[in-house]
Amino acid sequence: MPQLRLALAQVDTHVGNLDANADLVVAQCRVAAEQGVQLIVFPEMTLTGYPIEDLAMRASVIEASRTCAERLAARLADEGLGELVAVVGFLDRAPGVEDGFGIPKNAPQNAVAVMHGGRIVARQAKIHLWNYGVGDEMRNFVPGDTINVVQVHGVDVALAICEDLWRDGPSAAAKAADAALLVVPNGSPYEANKDDVRLDLCATRAVAGECALAYVNLVGGQDELVFDGDSLVVDANGALQARSQQFVEELLVVDLDLPAATPTMPGTGERFGGLAIKRTVISTEPVPSYEPRTTTPGDRLDDLEEIYTALVTGLRDYVRKNGFSSVLMGLSGGIDSTLTAAIAVDALGADKVFGVSNPSEWSTEHSRTDAAELARRTGLTLDTVAIAGIKDAYDDAIKVDGVAEENLQARIRAVIWMALSNQHGHLVLACGNKSELATGYSTIYGDAVGGYAPIKDVPKTLVWELSRWRNAAAERRGETPPIPENAINKPPSAELRPGQLDTDSLPPYEELDAVLDAYVERDLGSAAVIAEGFDAELVERIVTLVDRAEYKRRQYPPGPKISKRNFGRDRRVPMTNAWREHL
Numbered sequence: 332m333p334q335l336r337l338a339l340a341q342v343d344t345h346v347g348n349l350d351a352n353a354d355l356v357v358a359q360c361r362v363a364a365e366q367g368v369q370l371i372v373f374p375e376m377t378l379t380g381y382p383i384e385d386l387a388m389r390a391s392v393i394e395a396s397r398t399c400a401e402r403l404a405a406r407l408a409d410e411g412l413g414e415l416v417a418v419v420g421f422l423d424r425a426p427g428v429e430d431g432f433g434i435p436k437n438a439p440q441n442a443v444a445v446m447h448g449g450r451i452v453a454r455q456a457k458i459h460l461w462n463y464g465v466g467d468e469m470r471n472f473v474p475g476d477t478i479n480v481v482q483v484h485g486v487d488v489a490l491a492i493c494e495d496l497w498r499d500g501p502s503a504a505a506k507a508a509d510a511a512l513l514v515v516p517n518g519s520p521y522e523a524n525k526d527d528v529r530l531d532l533c534a535t536r537a538v539a540g541e542c543a544l545a546y547v548n549l550v551g552g553q554d555e556l557v558f559d560g561d562s563l564v565v566d567a568n569g570a571l572q573a574r575s576q577q578f579v580e581e582l583l584v585v586d587l588d589l590p591a592a593t594p595t596m597p598g599t600g601e602r603f604g605g606l607a608i609k610r611t612v613i614s615t616e617p618v619p620s621y622e623p624r625t626t627t628p629g630d631r632l633d634d635l636e637e638i639y640t641a642l643v644t645g646l647r648d649y650v651r652k653n654g655f656s657s658v659l660m661g662l663s664g665g666i667d668s669t670l671t672a673a674i675a676v677d678a679l680g681a682d683k684v685f686g687v688s689n690p691s692e693w694s695t696e697h698s699r700t701d702a703a704e705l706a707r708r709t710g711l712t713l714d715t716v717a718i719a720g721i722k723d724a725y726d727d728a729i730k731v732d733g734v735a736e737e738n739l740q741a742r743i744r745a746v747i748w749m750a751l752s753n754q755h756g757h758l759v760l761a762c763g764n765k766s767e768l769a770t771g772y773s774t775i776y777g778d779a780v781g782g783y784a785p786i787k788d789v790p791k792t793l794v795w796e797l798s799r800w801r802n803a804a805a806e807r808r809g810e811t812p813p814i815p816e817n818a819i820n821k822p823p824s825a826e827l828r829p830g831q832l833d834t835d836s837l838p839p840y841e842e843l844d845a846v847l848d849a850y851v852e853r854d855l856g857s858a859a860v861i862a863e864g865f866d867a868e869l870v871e872r873i874v875t876l877v878d879r880a881e882y883k884r885r886q887y888p889p890g891p892k893i894s895k896r897n898f899g900r901d902r903r904v905p906m907t908n909a910w911r912e913h914l
């Protein structure tokens with residue numbers, strides 16, 4: 332059996348920074364070549380970054396990407412890397428498609444280029460555009476209709492791009508074309524437990540396609556998405572051969588024994604199930620046999636560590652890729668701002684994290700002491716700016732009471748944070764959790780201000796679990812747990828009036844989160860939620876709160892998606908909406 336040394340380049344690309352992404356490809360190819368690799372595969376849309384949304388429809392971006400890909404192929408050869416076969420994602424244009432009705436202007440395609448010998452020897456566009464969940468690719472791309480089979484050192488290698496793998500067609504076509512290996516560049520965003528689904532999917536497609544399968548995914552954050560990597564290789568029986576670490580850049584090098592290609596004439600006009608099969612022979616000479624190296628699949632993170640790492644990665648990359656060097660948040664001593672601060676310290680380092688305590692006349696003593704204890708444990712910088720005097724000035728100017736007066740305090744704090752952001756360049760973090768966002772339990776233009784919201788997709792009950800997990804992880808490593816126990820154990824309160832508790836306005840969080848799981852995550856109607864055994868009055872109350880708060884969510888800052896259904900692109904409901912869930 333011919334051997335092939337394959338590298339999966341699990342990299343963190345930067346949307347729109349084509350030159351830096353091309354440099355990244357060259358650097359990875361150099362390392363791969365030094366290790367004797369013959370075929371290297373990069374993630375989806377490597378050169379442009381992913382997802383590029385409507386940038387895809389701009390002619391200037393399409394042309395820049397195409398030029399970048401051609402220059403990269405030439406540069407790889409110039410730098411002595413032309414023997415390596417590199418599969419690199421880029422933004423292409425459909426050949427021969429003119430602007431027309433129903434066809435996106437410029438006919439952009441989500442494509443990969445196979446580079447060898449200084450040239451692009453094959454191109455393939457994504458066949459099945461990803462158009463559910465947060466994916467919106469039918470808006471941006473024209474689908475492809477061809478599957479390429481490239482012969483590398485006597486092994487037939489077929490290509491599929493991310494969503495193509497989630498459908499039967501392309502892997503069935505790979506089987507029909509007798510490919511020995513299917514390589515799949517991906518931009519598959521993180522969701523809790525998605526890694527299990529991916530491994531099953533890869534194994535199923537490998538068995539069905541009767542070929543080994545190499546899956547390479549991005550890492551890093553991009554706006555509300557976090558990519559966890561999790562690149563892997565399975566053999567033709569679906570058995571796991573190698574798997575990368577999650578959330579870190581890695582060049583995963585794997586040796587494979589693969590069946591030799593049966594002689595086929597290139598370009599013979601083969602078709603399978605509506606797809607054209609295009610063959611390109613790059614090299615027929617098998618690699619001289621060598622002692623294969625063994626790879627051990629990387630350790631998996633446990634469920635809470637995985638979610639926590641996704642939050643850290645999302646924040647770190649948003650800050651870094653947008654040119655910020657520090658963050659600021661209001662620290663109330665409550666668990667939401669405390670967990671947010673712990674994530675920020677892990678993402679950026681304590682010297683980049685600034686907290687402000689803004690006591691009012693209703694603030695408890697522990698709101699200050701718990702914030703101070705957090706600062707002591709983590710090393711972040713804490714300042715105090717009291718708001719009572721400012722509130723008095725407002726009282727002189729306007730007469731408000733009740734919720735209006737409560738919200739005024741939250742808004743005074745927000746003005747202070749934004750002033751400090753403007754003055755010192757810190758990115759302001761909003762500290763709201765998913766349960767609060769769901770029910771509208773935050774003050775618009777108050778605690779809802781900010782540029783990024785690290786825990787907006789984390790339900791309150793999970794906020795507590797993650798906090799306990801983070802402290803326990805520190806203890807296991809012999810470090811100081813960052814989160815004061817009192818922040819975890821005290822009853823949640825907005826402290827906007829004397830003795831206020833969250834449970835004055837909201838059901839207990841355990842009940843609230845269980846109903847939200849049914850209504851938001853699983854999108855059930857009220858009757859179906861009640862049929863699961865929840866109290867009808869409770870369901871009606873929560874559903875009404877959720878429906879009324881859509882306008883507030885739309886104005887909330889972006890934050891990392893960790894669930895199946897984040898408040899963002901995963902859940903698009905109208906703000907102006909007369910539909911009510913009647914019981």
Ligand SMILES: Nc1ncnc2c1ncn2[C@@H]1O[C@H](COP(=O)(O)OP(=O)(O)OC[C@H]2O[C@@H]([n+]3cccc(C(=O)O)c3)[C@H](O)[C@@H]2O)[C@@H](O)[C@H]1O
Nearest residue numbers: 734737738741767771772773774775778824825827836882
């Ligand atoms: N459909 C719509 N489209 C656009 N705007 C709409 C709107 N409906 C109301 N509005 C506007 O929104 C305003 C109401 O929203 P808002 O001003 O936020 O005020 P509101 O939602 O009435 O009150 C905020 C609630 O959040 C609680 N809170 C505040 C701060 C922190 C926490 C916490 O524990 O974390 C909780 C607070 O105790 C209170 O119950 C209206 O006065 C109106 O201007």
Ligand SMILES: Nc1ncnc2c1ncn2[C@@H]1O[C@H](COP(=O)(O)OP(=O)(O)OP(=O)(O)O)[C@@H](O)[C@H]1O
Nearest residue numbers: 661662663665666667668688689762778823824825
């Ligand atoms: N005294 C305060 N000083 C500084 N920031 C505050 C203060 N009170 C509230 N905030 C800010 O407003 C946000 C919302 O306030 P709130 O007190 O409701 O939440 P929390 O204390 O973080 O969590 P919990 O709901 O568990 O109390 C906080 O996360 C914090 O960023």
Ligand SMILES: NC(=O)CC[C@H](N)C(=O)O
Nearest residue numbers: 461493494497518519520
């Ligand atoms: N980029 C893509 O096509 C991603 C779609 C795919 N279903 C995933 O989430 O992994």
